[in-house]
Amino acid sequence: MKTHQSLIVNYFLATFFLCSTSLHAQNAPNPADAFDKTTTMISMRDGVKLYTEYFVPKEIKQPLPIIFMRTPYGISGWFERGTGSFLKELVDEGYIFAFQDIRGRFKSQGQFVMQRPPRHQTDSRSVDEGTDTYDTIDWLVKNVPHNNGRVGMFGTSYDGWLVVMALLKPHPALKAACEQATPADMFLGDDFHHNGAFRLSYGFEYAYELESSNENANFKFDRYDTYEWYLKLGALSNADAKYFHGRLPTWNNFVNHPNYDSFWKGEALDYQLKPLAVPTMHVGGWWDQEDFYGPLRAYEVLEKTDTNHLNYIVVGPWNHGGWERRDGDKLGNVDFGMPTSKYFREKIRAPWFTHFLKEKGDWNQLEAITFETGLNQWMSYDSWPPRKDITMRKLYFRNAGQLSFELPNENGPRK
Numbered sequence: 001m002k003t004h005q006s007l008i009v010n011y012f013l014a015t016f017f018l019c020s021t022s023l024h025a026q027n028a029p030n031p032a033d034a035f036d037k038t039t040t041m042i043s044m045r046d047g048v049k050l051y052t053e054y055f056v057p058k059e060i061k062q063p064l065p066i067i068f069m070r071t072p073y074g075i076s077g078w079f080e081r082g083t084g085s086f087l088k089e090l091v092d093e094g095y096i097f098a099f100q101d102i103r104g105r106f107k108s109q110g111q112f113v114m115q116r117p118p119r120h121q122t123d124s125r126s127v128d129e130g131t132d133t134y135d136t137i138d139w140l141v142k143n144v145p146h147n148n149g150r151v152g153m154f155g156t157s158y159d160g161w162l163v164v165m166a167l168l169k170p171h172p173a174l175k176a177a178c179e180q181a182t183p184a185d186m187f188l189g190d191d192f193h194h195n196g197a198f199r200l201s202y203g204f205e206y207a208y209e210l211e212s213s214n215e216n217a218n219f220k221f222d223r224y225d226t227y228e229w230y231l232k233l234g235a236l237s238n239a240d241a242k243y244f245h246g247r248l249p250t251w252n253n254f255v256n257h258p259n260y261d262s263f264w265k266g267e268a269l270d271y272q273l274k275p276l277a278v279p280t281m282h283v284g285g286w287w288d289q290e291d292f293y294g295p296l297r298a299y300e301v302l303e304k305t306d307t308n309h310l311n312y313i314v315v316g317p318w319n320h321g322g323w324e325r326r327d328g329d330k331l332g333n334v335d336f337g338m339p340t341s342k343y344f345r346e347k348i349r350a351p352w353f354t355h356f357l358k359e360k361g362d363w364n365q366l367e368a369i370t371f372e373t374g375l376n377q378w379m380s381y382d383s384w385p386p387r388k389d390i391t392m393r394k395l396y397f398r399n400a401g402q403l404s405f406e407l408p409n410e411n412g413p414r415k
């Protein structure tokens with residue numbers, strides 16, 4: 001059995017390669033050619049410089065907002081490939097685009113820290129992902145030609161979490177933030193543990209991927225069947241003794257914090273989020289194998305203080321990052337009867353950004369938009385979970401892979 005190494009985070013690469021291959025096959029011009037590309041190193045408040053690329057349309061009629069993404073996974077080629085896929089709807093609307101390698105990754109200077117904790121506000125010299133975003137936005141709006149002083153951010157998973165970090169003390173130019181599949185709690189529901197159960201292959205391979213090099217690195221298994229490899233590994237302590245030798249901080253944290261202690265609570269969004277000052281859209285997939293808990297939890301926590309109605313949520317029939325891939329008509333054999341991912345990008349995310357970044361358009365949707373599978377329809381509610389016309393009912397596992405609203409009366413577990 002092959003585990004999910006390299007599928008974990010690089011979900012987008014396959015899509016990009018497919019898109020770019022088919023584009024090349026047809027010899028179609030790449031929409032990225034319509035932009036002027038600039039690469040630069042932007043200085044942060046502590047002098048560390050972060051590698052940034054930005055793209056300004058060659059033909060520009062009026063100043064445009066900037067769509068900004070940050071990532072630990074390496075930005076080279078993102079824009080050029082993304083224009084034909086996950087960025088298409090935004091390119092069509094008309095924006096300037098900026099991308100950045102975060103601190104310590106790829107071409108950026110400094111030290112990478114996995115999910116770097118928010119800094120202590122009392123220490124004016126300290127930095128975190130929020131200050132790096134703040135300093136970059138400040139530079140972008142002052143230096144990128146033809147921008148209108150308004151910035152929107154989006155990103156999936158680690159990149160979605162980076163969007164959330166930007167919201168803790170947002171730059172005034174940040175006018176819209178779309179976090180997609182942010183983790184909210186790495187012990188309770190996201191990525192490394194699910195309900196406290198450690199996800200061994202995920203944790204092992206992800207820690208290696210991000211911390212053994214400043215670029216993405218795949219652990220070299222000596223066989224195809226990595227399930228067998230993990231069985232043969234034996235005790236958890238062998239991972240460090242044989243392979244990591246204390247060099248991977250995230251692995252050390254897994255081992256040193258097997259319970260829900262202050263380390264995991266310190267990382268959890270429950271304890272970090274502040275009342276929203278920026279319109280924020282949370283995006284989740286009903287079948288996200290990595291971060292389903294995160295966006296729903298972030299929405300729920302922020303909703304408690306959302307007196308200005310800045311908190312939005314969208315959940316569709318997707319696995320991790322599925323909303324960025326292709327059209328989203330199907331997941332495996334399940335057919336949703338409509339292109340759910342394309343619909344999200346075209347009819348939900350793009351008009352939402354237009355509304356908040358260009359102050360135009362007719363965004364008149366309710367706060368929560370969810371895809372109801374089976375009915376295969378998008379539904380809108382003024383809150384999530386919906387307040388009105390809802391009855392809570394229990395759903396029971398039944399034999400032969402069935403589900404039922406009936407309480408089982410056979411030999412199965414009872415209430």
Ligand code: PG9
Binds near residue numbers: 009156157158159191
């Ligand atoms: N789910 C991945 C992740 C996010 C945040 C921290 C660690 C891992 C990801 O796909 O980026």
